[in-house]
Amino acid sequence: MFRPRHACVAARWRSRDARSSRPVELRDRSVRDRHSGDARHDGVELDRDAASRAPSGGGAAKVKPKHQRLTLLIFALVAIVGAGLLASYALRNQASYFYLPEQMRDNPPALGQAVRLGGMVETGSLETLPDGVTITFTVTGRDQARVPVRFSGILPDLFEEGSGVVAEGALGADGTFVADNLLAKHDENYVPRELEDMTEHQASKMAEETTVGLE
Structure with a gap:
């Protein structure tokens, strides 16, 4: 059946308009869905969740410095205690190798062991x-x-008869103390430098306590 040319052109335009109208409806629906009340509601809930999580992160940041200060305090206490123990051990170690003549007579050290002997240089013995x-x-x-x-x-x-002396060396097999170094004192204070802050009785007491285990 023959249709006029203008009728065919009109039919084509109607078909094209029908096809072009569909995407417009889809775009409109997508716009409505994106800007609908549900979408805004979901966004509010997300914002609320983020706001509720924010304080927890801030609390953790506030607790961390407290832990750091506690850790530093513990390390400081350990360092102080360790330094005190080392100083005490060093002082006792120095005292353990210091002998008075009566201690060396009654409880002599091992032969060849490096020790200190403190006393007075006998007059007429030099x-x-x-x-x-x-x-x-x-x-x-x-x-x-x-x-x-x-x-x-x-x-x-300052070395002379009748003065104090600290001899560093070791006891020989014949009972003679072989000295490698002499520290002369101008008086009777013949204790070593490490024990000068103590009284003579305290230094003697410490030496007696620490030389017991050297038998």
């Missing part, structure tokens, strides 16, 4: 051997305790 560098003398203490000492080297300026 002798110089033929080599010109070796001397012998006697260190005295309480209860007429006497320990012979031999030393080779340069004598301190």
